[in-house]
Amino acid sequence: SLGGYIPGFIVLDIFGGSGALSLESLSRGAEKAYIIDNNIDAINIIKGNAAKLKVGSELVVYHSEYKNVLDKLKHVKFDLVFIDPPFKLKVIDELISYLINNDMIAEGGYIMAEYPMEDVVEKHYDGYRVKLCRRYSSSEVLILEKNTMPGKKLNITGKGRCNISFTGDMEYFLSNVVTNPKFMMSSINNLDNYSLVDYVNSLGVKTKEERGNR
Numbered sequence: 001s002l003g004g005y006i007p008g009f010i011v012l013d014i015f016g017g018s019g020a021l022s023l024e025s026l027s028r029g030a031e032k033a034y035i036i037d038n039n040i041d042a043i044n045i046i047k048g049n050a051a052k053l054k055v056g057s058e059l060v061v062y063h064s065e066y067k068n069v070l071d072k073l074k075h076v077k078f079d080l081v082f083i084d085p086p087f088k089l090k091v092i093d094e095l096i097s098y099l100i101n102n103d104m105i106a107e108g109g110y111i112m113a114e115y116p117m118e119d120v121v122e123k124h125y126d127g128y129r130v131k132l133c134r135r136y137s138s139s140e141v142l143i144l145e146k147n148t149m150p151g152k153k154l155n156i157t158g159k160g161r162c163n164i165s166f167t168g169d170m171e172y173f174l175s176n177v178v179t180n181p182k183f184m185m186s187s188i189n190n191l192d193n194y195s196l197v198d199y200v201n202s203l204g205v206k207t208k209e210e211r212g213n214r
């Protein structure tokens with residue numbers, strides 16, 4: 001969900017386990033990774049795996065309680081943070097709040113958490129959007145993306161523009177939907193393409209029709 005390559009990322013794994021997440025991140029271009037774990041057996045496994053992969057100073061491993069280490073790392077801005085605690089620990093909300101309140105996530109950075117499916121976890125934080133929330137057999141994975149400047153990506157990927165609708169005939173539009181166009185009918189009946197454009201204009205956002213009725 002985060003793409004195949006993460007060049008220059010600074011990564012934090014709060015419950016390291018085998019170190020697989022951080023080591024995989026480094027293999028995909030991350031600049032540096034920090035791993036925390038208070039289990040000496042896990043620390044030995046992490047160091048052994050790092051040695052096999054010939055990973056050097058780009059990996060920093062802490063054998064300690066996570067609270068002690070996080071306090072030392074408050075000055076670091078992380079692009080990607082993994083939170084995958086033992087299921088008996090109910091600390092997801094606490095850790096996400098700590099990271100956000102201490103401004104430890106870089107703009108455009110991600111917090112990725114995994115927890116038991118039955119746990120109720122807060123998903124709404126100011127300045128963050130839910131990039132993914134997906135359930136698996138016994139767990140749920142949540143990815144939050146820091147985005148304090150809505151519309152920033154449009155300036156990067158769309159020259160400050162984006163396609164919001166289609167000004168042609170709806171029957172023609174639906175005939176070009178590859179599979180199951182009927183699922184869109186309820187939305188279109190409540191707010192058709194012209195009504196959407198009118199609404200956006202009413203908010204003071206100018207629209208322009210371009211080729212292909214976009």
